[in-house]
Amino acid sequence: MFTPSNPQTFNPIVWQIVRQIPPGKVSTYGQIASMIPPPDGVDPLRYAHVRARWVGTAMRLSVGTDIPWQRVINSRGFISNLPQPGGRERQRLLLETEGVVFDENERVDFKLFGWEGPPQDWLQAHGLLPPRPLK
DNA sequence: CGTTTGACTACGC
DNA sequence: CGCGTAGCCAAAC
Secondary structure: OOOOOOHHHHHHHHHHOOOOOOOOEEHHHHHHHHOEEEEEOOOOHHHHHHHHHHHHHHHHOOOOOOOOOEEEOOOOOOOOOOOOHHHHHHHHHHHHHHHHEOOOOOEOOOHHHEEEOOOOHHHHOOOOOOOOOOO
């Protein structure tokens, strides 16, 4: 089932969701986090303040895997500042190869390329809840 | 082990 | 729209 009382279970859930993002689409840290309910024992209100950052941590740990990490960007439509040198350029190149277009300000339009999220039955099949807005 | 840092985001000016 | 900050935990030092 689903007991994310520790990151060893939280992170794989993040990665599993990221795998569902189709090529040519992007999601955000917060959007992915909103699909994962608060871990047991964590105050939901406090969880809402840190969950997006947890997703960022999970993504950082996903380097060197087959996870399509490039499809996760920040809520403003920009590529975040990756810890690895040259990571941003690489991420942009990967996304552009998939068909994602950046505007003159290096921003992605979520209206065009934003991922609508997985089907609800997929979420429920994995013991997750439908996405909830922040706060 | 204590300290610092961080692939975040909403909100207030 | 830009800039600063609070929120507060897991990794990384």
